Amino acid sequence: MFKCIKRTSLVMLSIVTALLLSLSFNVLANDSNNTGSSVAEREITQLAGADFWRQVRAGEEGYTTSQSPEHGVLISTPGQTWYILKEKWMSPAGAIAIFGSISVVILAYIIVGPVMLSKPRTGRKIKRWTRLDRALHWSMAFTFLTLAFSGLMLVYGKHFLKPYVPTELWGFVIMLAKQYHNYLGPLFGVLLVLILFKWWRKSIFSQVDITWFMKLGGMVGKHKGSHPSAEFSNAGEKALFWLLIFAGSIAAFSGLVLDFPIFGQTRRDMELSNLVHMVSALILICGFVFHIYIGLFGMEGALEGMVTGEVDETWAKEHHDIWYEEVMSENKKESSVEGQVKQEAKHEQTT
Ligand code: HEM
Known part of the structure; x- marks a missing residue:
């Protein structure tokens, strides 16, 4: 009997102990949960509070383990100035300039008409x-135009x-434009250097260019057809060439600064490069709207020169008389030398 009571009380004791233990664990767990949540809550309030x-x-x-410049700054306040300059000023001004240039060439085509051979x-x-x-x-025309379209x-x-358009399509188009612009950009710089070396000599201004400018190339006004x-190269082409070289170099350099942000550039450097890149590219685009108009529609016979490599004598005489x-005088010299050589050979044969 005694043994039975002892066994029952032992079982009861173990049950009570187990219950007490589980209760105390629960309390402990709840306690620790409470402490954890209150710390987290406090931190969140502190962190994300107003x-x-x-x-x-x-x-x-703030603090960050990254040692790169400005990494501790989440929001850069002067960046707001850049944003306003870019979005509120330059972007509309650029659109007006491009549409303005396109309107001017359309009006020139309608009112003045193309320059025909006389x-x-x-x-x-x-x-x-x-x-x-x-x-x-x-190559330059293709690279420039595709960079212009992706940039725009x-x-x-x-x-x-x-x-x-659907969001997916927009995402795809803009991703493609960005990647294309980033990867093709440096090629523009390479072509620019090649073009500079190839054409700089014939693009140096001379006395005749002043008269050409004063008569507006004989394309409009009272000098039309003169x-x-x-x-x-005429004065207009020379001016365009140097515009391409100077504005193009600025666009290419600022583009490289944006393309490779691994030389310790700060956000200010990137913002400035972005604005400079945009301005130089927009100036180039407007300038080349006129060039493309003249090449395609504005001047009879110009395009065939750049396509076949040859121009008609009449075209050469009317548009580039000095050249x-x-x-002609070089051809004459060559043919007289050729004639002389032939005569000498004939003379040698007869003697
Ligand atoms: C559809 C687009 C284009 C057309 C139809 C076109 C047409 C022409 C033509 C016909 C010439 C030869 C003019 C002459 O023989 O006197 C020329 C020259 C030239 N083009 Fe273009 N062009 C185009 C785009 C571009 C672009 C995008 C660039 C540069 C960004 C460019 C840069 C030049 C340069 C530097 C010259 C040489 C001017 C000189 O110094 O004589 N062209 N282009």
Whole structure:
């Protein structure tokens, strides 16, 4: 009997102990949970509280293990100035400038019309551009135009495309534009250097260019059709060439700064590069709207030179008379030397 009571009380004791233990574990666990949550809550309140975000927005520096410049700053306040300059000023100004340039060339085509040859073609051709010249020109034209379109998509796509297409398509287009622009950009710089070395000599301004400018190239106004004197390149082409070299170098350099942010550039450097890149690219795009208009529609016979490498004698005489005379006198010299050689050979044979 005693043994039975003892066994029962032992079982009871173990049950009570187990119950007490589980209860105390629960309390402990709850306690620790409470302590944890209160710490987390406090931290969250501290971190994401209004004061915290006010500090972040004010550009205050925090702590991070990253040693790169400005990594402790979550929101850079001067970046707001960049954003306003880019989105509120330059982006609309650029759009106005591009549409303005396109409108001017359309009006020029309607009101002034293309510059036609005033005399009939002779059918005799003069070599103007070598194969290398043409390869360089069309590579540059392709690279520049595709960079211009992808760049314009990056700036303006969110206004004229994004609202009208499915999100997936927009995402794909903008990702493609970004990658294309980033990877093809450096090629523009390479082509620019090649073009500079190939064409700088014939793009040096001379006295005749002043008259060409004053007569507006004989394309508009009272001098229309007067064909002012020009060397291999006329004053307009020379100006365009140097615009390409200077504005292009600025666009290429600022593009490289943006493309490779691994040389310790700060956010200010990136913002400045972005603005400089945009301005130089927009100036180039506007300038080349006129060039493309003249090449495609504005001047009879210009395009065939850049496509076949040869121009008609009439075209050369009317648009680049000084160059035409040089080529003619060189041809004369060559043919007189050839004639002399032939005569000497004949003489040798007879003696
Ligand atoms: C559809 C686009 C284009 C067309 C139809 C075109 C047409 C032409 C033509 C016909 C010439 C030869 C003019 C002459 O023989 O006097 C020329 C020259 C030239 N083009 Fe283009 N072009 C185009 C785009 C571009 C672009 C995008 C660039 C550069 C960004 C460019 C840069 C040049 C340069 C530097 C010259 C040489 C001007 C000189 O110094 O004589 N072209 N282009």
